Amino acid sequence: MPSRRNALYILAIFSLLAGLFTGRADIFIIAYLIAALLILSLLWTWLSLRGIALRRTTRTRRSQVGRVFQESFGVRKTGVLPKLWLEIRDHSTLPGHHASHVVPTLLRNREYTWDVETVCALRGEFQLGPMTVVGGDPFGLFHSPRRVGATDRLIVYPMTVEINRVILPVGFLTGGDAQRQLTHQITTNASSIRDYVSGDSMNRIHWRSTARTGNIMVKEFELDPLVDIWLLNDFSAESLCEDPRIRRAGRAGGILPGSSGIPPSTEEYGVVIAASLAKHFVDDERVVGYAAYMPYRQVFQPERGNRQLTRILEALASARSASSHRLKDALSLETHLFTRGSTLMIITSSADQGWISEAQVLQRRGIRLICVYIDPQTFSEGQDSAAIRGLLQLAKIPTIVISKDDDLAAALEQRPV
Numbered sequence: 161m162p163s164r165r166n167a168l169y170i171l172a173i174f175s176l177l178a179g180l181f182t183g184r185a186d187i188f189i190i191a192y193l194i195a196a197l198l199i200l201s202l203l204w205t206w207l208s209l210r211g212i213a214l215r216r217t218t219r220t221r222r223s224q225v226g227r228v229f230q231e232s233f234g235v236r237k238t239g240v241l242p243k244l245w246l247e248i249r250d251h252s253t254l255p256g257h258h259a260s261h262v263v264p265t266l267l268r269n270r271e272y273t274w275d276v277e278t279v280c281a282l283r284g285e286f287q288l289g290p291m292t293v294v295g296g297d298p299f300g301l302f303h304s305p306r307r308v309g310a311t312d313r314l315i316v317y318p319m320t321v322e323i324n325r326v327i328l329p330v331g332f333l334t335g336g337d338a339q340r341q342l343t344h345q346i347t348t349n350a351s352s353i354r355d356y357v358s359g360d361s362m363n364r365i366h367w368r369s370t371a372r373t374g375n376i377m378v379k380e381f382e383l384d385p386l387v388d389i390w391l392l393n394d395f396s397a398e399s400l401c402e403d404p405r406i407r408r409a410g411r412a413g414g415i416l417p418g419s420s421g422i423p424p425s426t427e428e429y430g431v432v433i434a435a436s437l438a439k440h441f442v443d444d445e446r447v448v449g450y451a452a453y454m455p456y457r458q459v460f461q462p463e464r465g466n467r468q469l470t471r472i473l474e475a476l477a478s479a480r481s482a483s484s485h486r487l488k489d490a491l492s493l494e495t496h497l498f499t500r501g502s503t504l505m506i507i508t509s510s511a512d513q514g515w516i517s518e519a520q521v522l523q524r525r526g527i528r529l530i531c532v533y534i535d536p537q538t539f540s541e542g543q544d545s546a547a548i549r550g551l552l553q554l555a556k557i558p559t560i561v562i563s564k565d566d567d568l569a570a571a572l573e574q575r576p577v
Contacts, residue, residue: 208295211239
């Protein structure tokens with residue numbers, strides 16, 4: 161476009177000077193025609209972005225690594241002047257999301273639509289939009305950009321693996337004495353039945369007793385025994401080990417997608433393990449709590465249900481191993497969270513032996529510990545994990561060892577040793 165305009169500018173100036181020197185009217189007419197063409201093109205360009213309606217429809221603002229994220233776009237002409245072409249430039253930060261498009265001629269009051277599907281390969285929080293609409297004239301002399309500043313956010317949850325069971329060592333089974341207290345909440349402990357009272361929910365109805373007695377009967381529930389399960393993720397900077405060939409989006413951004421599977425980083429393995437365990441326990445209707453410094457402190461008190469799982473997955477979506485708090489510090493600071501009889505699953509790749517003494521303090525307080533140890537030796541040369549694995553065995557902390565390229569589902573289902 162600039163070269164075309166410059167050629168017309170030069171031709172118009174040359175024609176005007178030639179007309180002044182020669183006095184010929186036809187040369188002046190050429191100069192006037194070129195000037196009129198430039199003015200007409202500039203006016204057309206200005207009008208090309210008036211009288212259009214842009215639509216962007218996002219089916220969901222939550223996705224997961226490995227899933228397909230879909231968006232639908234539409235451009236409709238609302239003005240009188242036809243739109244010969246429009247260019248839509250999308251500035252979303254989701255990697256691999258190519259929503260930019262060239263819209264062909266729009267005549268009458270019709271809408272041009274297109275769909276975009278993107279496989280989410282990177283966990284995190286991403287921005288959808290803004291967009292820039294570019295229009296121009298029929299001669300390709302000018303173009304005019306107009307920014308549409310509307311934005312939205314997309315959260316991509318980490319990948320999860322399907323776990324069929326998590327084996328707790330003998331003597332470390334979660335549970336406690338029954339509370340023997342009735343509650344209006346629905347728990348796993350149904351103690352008795354009674355007649356239906358107005359306001360009882362449908363899912364409390366005991367259908368077998370209802371069919372036998374002919375009256376609507378509902379179940380009474382007791383408080384659960386002490387079955388709290390805590391997940392503690394270690395996101396300290398010193399525990400991070402990863403393949404040196406890994407590329408990140410920015411200095412502290414997420415790992416850019418490479419080959420399929422989990423990126424060779426203890427950070428990513430820790431996130432996937434925590435997300436998978438949380439999903440397994442929530443699906444199993446267990447009470448789950450979560451704590452981590454990622455790098456800022458995140459603590460979710462023990463709860464059951466999908467709302468708790470959503471909180472944990474959202475926190476893990478943007479978790480980074482950049483915390484200055486070592487695992488030893490985290491255990492010391494968060495000791496007050498863990499009640500006697502609860503189970504604490506520590507997910508770490510730390511080679512620092514200091515945290516084991518803090519873990520033994522928790523053991524003496526009646527906290528049941530399990531360590532999911534991501535072996536840093538398999539991720540980076542020069543790391544030696546033999547010493548800390550030996551200390552874990554001496555401290556009698558049940559441990560599941562995870563190595564790079566392991567089948568995580570199979571590894572997490574094995575019995576801790």
